[in-house]
Amino acid sequence: MSAGDAIVRQVVTFGRCLREGGLEVGPGRLGDALTGLSHVDVARPDDVYWTLRATLVTRAEEVEPFDRAFRAWFLRRPSRADGRDAVPPPLRRVLEQHTRADGGSPEEEGDPTEIGWSAHEVLRQKDFAAMTPEDLARLRVLLDDVAARRPLRRSRRLRPHHRGRILDLRRIARLSLATGGDPLERAFRRRSETPRKLVVLCDISGSMEKYSRALLLFLHAAVGSGRRVEVFAFGTRLTHLTADLATRDPEKALAAAADRVVDWAAGTRIGDALKAYNDVWGRRALTRGAVVVVVSDGWDRGDPALVGREMARLARAAYAVVWVNPLKGHPAYQPLAGGMQAALPHVDRFVPGHNLASLEELADVLAGIERRHAA
Amino acid sequence: MDAARRYAPRVGFATIDGLETALHDAGYLPDRGLATALFLSLTLEKPVLLEGEAGVGKTEAAKALASALGARLIRLQCYEGLDVQHAVYEWNYLRQLLRIRAAQEGTISEEELFGPEFLIRRPLLEAVESDEPVVLLIDEIDRADDEFEAFLLEVLSDFQITIPEVGTITAERRPAVVLTSNRTRELHDALKRRCLYHWIGHPSLEREVEIVTLRVPGIPERLARQTAAFVRGLRGLDLAKPPGVAETIDWAHALAALGREELDAAVVEDTLGSVLKYHEDLELVRDSALAALVEQARAVQAT
Numbered sequence: 001m002s003a004g005d006a007i008v009r010q011v012v013t014f015g016r017c018l019r020e021g022g023l024e025v026g027p028g029r030l031g032d033a034l035t036g037l038s039h040v041d042v043a044r045p046d047d048v049y050w051t052l053r054a055t056l057v058t059r060a061e062e063v064e065p066f067d068r069a070f071r072a073w074f075l076r077r078p079s080r081a082d083g084r085d086a087v088p089p090p091l092r093r094v095l096e097q098h099t100r101a102d103g104g105s106p107e108e109e110g111d112p113t114e115i116g117w118s119a120h121e122v123l124r125q126k127d128f129a130a131m132t133p134e135d136l137a138r139l140r141v142l143l144d145d146v147a148a149r150r151p152l153r154r155s156r157r158l159r160p161h162h163r164g165r166i167l168d169l170r171r172i173a174r175l176s177l178a179t180g181g182d183p184l185e186r187a188f189r190r191r192s193e194t195p196r197k198l199v200v201l202c203d204i205s206g207s208m209e210k211y212s213r214a215l216l217l218f219l220h221a222a223v224g225s226g227r228r229v230e231v232f233a234f235g236t237r238l239t240h241l242t243a244d245l246a247t248r249d250p251e252k253a254l255a256a257a258a259d260r261v262v263d264w265a266a267g268t269r270i271g272d273a274l275k276a277y278n279d280v281w282g283r284r285a286l287t288r289g290a291v292v293v294v295v296s297d298g299w300d301r302g303d304p305a306l307v308g309r310e311m312a313r314l315a316r317a318a319y320a321v322v323w324v325n326p327l328k329g330h331p332a333y334q335p336l337a338g339g340m341q342a343a344l345p346h347v348d349r350f351v352p353g354h355n356l357a358s359l360e361e362l363a364d365v366l367a368g369i370e371r372r373h374a375a
Numbered sequence: 376m377d378a379a380r381r382y383a384p385r386v387g388f389a390t391i392d393g394l395e396t397a398l399h400d401a402g403y404l405p406d407r408g409l410a411t412a413l414f415l416s417l418t419l420e421k422p423v424l425l426e427g428e429a430g431v432g433k434t435e436a437a438k439a440l441a442s443a444l445g446a447r448l449i450r451l452q453c454y455e456g457l458d459v460q461h462a463v464y465e466w467n468y469l470r471q472l473l474r475i476r477a478a479q480e481g482t483i484s485e486e487e488l489f490g491p492e493f494l495i496r497r498p499l500l501e502a503v504e505s506d507e508p509v510v511l512l513i514d515e516i517d518r519a520d521d522e523f524e525a526f527l528l529e530v531l532s533d534f535q536i537t538i539p540e541v542g543t544i545t546a547e548r549r550p551a552v553v554l555t556s557n558r559t560r561e562l563h564d565a566l567k568r569r570c571l572y573h574w575i576g577h578p579s580l581e582r583e584v585e586i587v588t589l590r591v592p593g594i595p596e597r598l599a600r601q602t603a604a605f606v607r608g609l610r611g612l613d614l615a616k617p618p619g620v621a622e623t624i625d626w627a628h629a630l631a632a633l634g635r636e637e638l639d640a641a642v643v644e645d646t647l648g649s650v651l652k653y654h655e656d657l658e659l660v661r662d663s664a665l666a667a668l669v670e671q672a673r674a675v676q677a678t
Contacts, residue, residue: 028568036415040391047391050411055419058567060426060558060574169468176475177485183472194456194520230560243561283429283616285518286559289455313615313655 007037011052014073018056021065029056124357128326129210139214140250142356143221146363164190196291196319197228198366201277203296204261205235205268211326211354213254215295218359220245220253230286233261234273240281268299270339271306278313287317291369293362295324295353298340308342315346320369323347324362329354387417387444394443403432403439404578404586412573413440413553422531422552424516424567427575429557430619434514436575437553441510444551449505450512451498453519462523463536465495489540499527502550503536509550517556521563528566578620580607580675586620587627594631601638602627605672606650612664614656626650640669 011033015025033055040047049070057066123138131139160168171187179185200219204212219231223245231241244256274294281287292314300307315321323343327333329352335341344350349365352358388394394417395410405413409425413436416423425433441448451462471493475483496504502511516524530536534546554570556562578586583603588594603623610617618626626649635642643665651657660668 024564026568032415032419032421032571035419039415039418040411046407047411050408051415053408054412054415054423054571054573057572058564058570059561059572063574169472170466173466173468173471173475173488176472177483177488180475228560278615281559284557284559 007042008034010073011037014052014069015056017069017073018066021069023056023062023065024058025056124360125355127329127354128214129354131214136214136217139356140217140221143218143359144225146218146221146356146359158189159192161188161190164188166190195228197286197289198222198230198293199281199286199290199318200229200231200293200295201238201273202231202233202241203235203268203270203294204233205299207268207297207299208295208326215326215353216245216254216257217250220250224248230281232277232281233257234268234270234276235261236267236269236272238273238276238280267301268296268339269302270296270298270300270343271302271304271310274307274310274314278310282313282317285317287314289319291320291322291366292318293322293324293366294343294347296339297325297327298335298337298343300337300339302339304338304342307339308346311343311346315348320348321346322349322351322362322365322369324351324353326352326354328352329358388414390414397443398439399589401439401442402589403435403443404582404589405436405439406578406582409436409573409575412571416553416571417444417551419571420549422554422570424554424556424562424570424572425575426556426558426572428577428617428619430621431575431577432620433555433575434512435621437510437512437514437555440551440553441512444508444510446508446510446551447505448510448512449498449502449550450514452514453516453523455518455520457519457523459526461497462526463497463499464538465497467493467495485540491541494538494541499530500536500544503530503534503544503546505550506547508548511550511552513552513554515557516554516566517559517562524563524566528563528569531566531569577607577610577617580604583607583620583623587623590624591627591631594627595636597637598630598635599627600675601672602630604675605638605643605668608664608668608671609650609660612660614651614659615653616651616656618650622650622652638669638672640666643669 011030015030015033018025033052036051036055037048040051042048052070053063053066057063123135123142126135158164158166158168160171166189168187168189172183172185175185175187176183200222202212202215202219204216208215219241223229223231223242229242231245233239233241239261241257241260244260245253247253247256278287311321325333325335325340328335328350335344335350349369351362351365353362388397391407391410391414394414395405395407398405398410398413412423412425415421425436427433437450438448440446466489471488474488474493494500498511502509513527516527519527531552534549535543537543577583580603583606584600587599587603588596591599606618606623606626626646629646629649630638630642633642633646644661647657647660647665651660
């Protein structure tokens with residue numbers, strides 16, 4: 001067996017290790033890795049490492065699993081057993097429990113002759129916390145429409161428009177050919193409107209548990225509705241959920257999301273979560289020009305002062321900030337929770353989010369929202 | 376592959392060391408990982424995607440690569456709403472209209488009117504058409520729209536651009552392509568599949584001292600070391616925007632211009648604005664950490 005064959009076998013087996021670690025390593029990438037190795041000095045471990053990493057890794061999150069696999073395979077050191085991988089997905093369990101627990105709510109035993117609009121109306125007004133699995137299935141269909149509404153921003157892109165005010169020179173030049181260079185017919189363009197970025201930070205802590213499933217369905221529909229929606233879940237830590245929610249099937253999407261959220265239904269540290277968001281994503285300028293929606297009941301085990309500080313940071317960069325609080329749907333609700341009080345001065349719109357009707361209201365708010373501090 | 380043979384061989388380097396030296400001569404000190412990624416990008420003729428915090432030198436890397444290769448740098452800065460007219464080509468309507476006028480009674484043909492002399496070349500077309508070696512920098516690709524990314528994917532796969540009125544233009548010589556992203560969103564998998572990947576982190580202390588010494592000629596060695604150590608200390612704090620290498624260099628320039636030999640609390644206080652760009656960060660450091668950090672930075676000198 002030649003040295004070349006040995007390298008090919010090593011790399012192919014390493015590729016398999018990486019796939020087990022969750023990286024997408026196709027034959028094309030392995031080919032690049034092998035071609036790359038033929039151009040560098042394989043006696044230098046660091047060159048081998050960097051060559052394989054540049055060709056087989058496609059995103060920052062893959063660096064850590066890659067390093068673990070590299071240690072295990074090439075350096076023959078056991079990979080540290082990472083406890084997180086072994087945690088079973090708790091979401092399904094939690095969700096199944098709570099959607100079955102309090103199935104019998106008063107509205108449900110409505111008049112059996114009730115049909116059409118009124119059934120829809122009952123569902124619209126029904127508190128998410130009281131919904132049965134069947135309700136949720138029907139809700140899912142209705143949510144698609146609601147979630148598709150999005151605030152618009154002026155794009156720099158110009159599209160032909162008969163009432164535009166900017167001359168469409170390309171078309172005018174063409175039309176002028178027929179009239180010997182005299183631009184008799186004028187064509188116009190104007191700036192088109194495109195959906196504004198939407199960033200959603202959704203609290204999934206224990207106190208929000210009753211609302212989480214319906215809200216995640218809403219977010220799934222929002223992600224599926226088009227461009228530039230980024231969703232994050234937080235409890236004690238922040239998790240980026242957009243990729244998981246991008247699956248077509250809502251059940252699969254929720255399961256995938258649950259696999260990644262470590263602290264499902266644990267406590268909340270709103271301030272820390274906001275800080276984590278601002279530090280990582282805000283710094284990458286995701287917030288700039290975006291409408292940011294925070295979904296939380298405001299119950300917080302952390303420091304309210306931190307919530308205030310981080311909300312201020314968020315609000316400075318965002319186009320507008322909307323806070324959705326399911327508790328606000330109850331007539332007697334007062335924003336007494338410390339975290340909520342600290343956050344409110346930095347919030348442009350404060351809306352409930354406990355039933356479908358309130359989400360429709362949220363959709364209206366989002367579609368018509370104006371820039372914060374607008375004169 | 377037959378298609379590959381059409382392209383003239385690109386100027387490249389035989390070894391990673393060779394490229395490293397050339398980048399060094401261009402005033403850029405890459406770590407081994409970045410040098411390897413750039414080397415492979417040239418050898419495998421694949422675009423390389425560079426990600427990392429703001430200020431770690433993603434754009435600089437592309438500029439240095441161009442100068443190391445003796446190639447022309449063509450830069451496409453991406454933004455929301457970037458479209459074909461700004462990225463690829465646009466017709467020069469004014470000249471077209473004037474020509475039609477000059478030709479009077481309709482004696483001008485459509486072909487003539489949409490000929491090369493009326494074409495305004497934007498970065499992508501320029502890179503594809505160029506006869507000389509080119510490094511194409513597609514900066515902050517994450518800020519462009521999805522549609523543009525899809526379009527870019529097409530261009531990057533066969534380096535062809537089709538203009539309806541002219542036909543298809545194919546690159547004689549594939550440009551070296553560097554993409555950068557600040558990760559405000561995930562890029563399409565298809566685009567990533569086409570690229571090599573490298574994450575640029577903050578440099579080690581030793582490396583940063585070397586960078587400062589290289590970029591600020593004549594800076595006292597002790598000052599370079601203390602500056603790098605102080606900035607490194609800042610990165611360990613809980614800041615809204617930790618300073619990048621670019622800030623270290625700026626600051627070192629400022630300190631050297633003031634004729635300093637080393638850091639002390641007073642001069643740091645006066646010049647901190649060139650390192651920290653956020654009011655809260657400035658306040659945080661001035662109020663609590665400044666003295667300790669200066670102490671620390673000066674201690675590094677002793678070891």
